[in-house]
Amino acid sequence: MNQKKMLAILASPRKNGKVADMLAAAVEQGEKCGYKVSVINVYERQISPCTGCMACRSGKSCPIADDMQEISSLLQESDFTVIATPTYWANIPAPLKLLFDRTAGLMMSENAAGIPHGRMKPTQKFLLLTACSTPFPFNWLCGQSSGCIHAMYEVLHTSGMRMAGKVILAGSKGLQSVPPKTIRKIRRLVK
Numbered sequence: 001m002n003q004k005k006m007l008a009i010l011a012s013p014r015k016n017g018k019v020a021d022m023l024a025a026a027v028e029q030g031e032k033c034g035y036k037v038s039v040i041n042v043y044e045r046q047i048s049p050c051t052g053c054m055a056c057r058s059g060k061s062c063p064i065a066d067d068m069q070e071i072s073s074l075l076q077e078s079d080f081t082v083i084a085t086p087t088y089w090a091n092i093p094a095p096l097k098l099l100f101d102r103t104a105g106l107m108m109s110e111n112a113a114g115i116p117h118g119r120m121k122p123t124q125k126f127l128l129l130t131a132c133s134t135p136f137p138f139n140w141l142c143g144q145s146s147g148c149i150h151a152m153y154e155v156l157h158t159s160g161m162r163m164a165g166k167v168i169l170a171g172s173k174g175l176q177s178v179p180p181k182t183i184r185k186i187r188r189l190v191k
Helices: 018-032 068-077 096-103 143-156 181-191
Strands: 003-012 036-041 080-086 108-110 116-118 127-134 162-170
Touching: 003 018, 003 068, 003 127, 018 036, 018 080, 018 127, 018 143, 018 162, 018 181, 068 096, 068 162, 080 143, 108 143, 127 181, 162 181
Parallel strands: 003 036, 003 080, 080 127, 127 162
Antiparallel strands: 108 116
């Protein structure tokens, strides 16, 4: 039997920050569950912007030579993908957006009428983790955390993957570390 694979994506410039700690909890739990874990830090990878050439939509590979070929393979093979990101103005940081833009051909296809459909398998799951400096409930009421979660959810869900859950750490600026109850919730969602 093949070993299950987890792809853990860190989209924070702070390698030792709260978002990284949230991802570390998911990675640790993934290893306990028997996943072979690959960790990607988008801030340490060369990911060029999509040029809109549409080669990927016509069945060809992306002509841009950078780290996306490796990342795309890991994403395609992943049984469980975890994305951890800070909330930036009700959205995701630019390096993660670059990654998502470059996965269009991998994750989406379209029929003859131009109707898009996902290429990922419904057995592939994803977990979304974010931290927001705005305290609860304003992080949600003002659209900060919800905007970030929505941006990630739309890409992954539309591609055909299933959401395992989401964990939002509100008011992160005022915290010394990730609260134990947040770590426990992350661990419960990794199966």
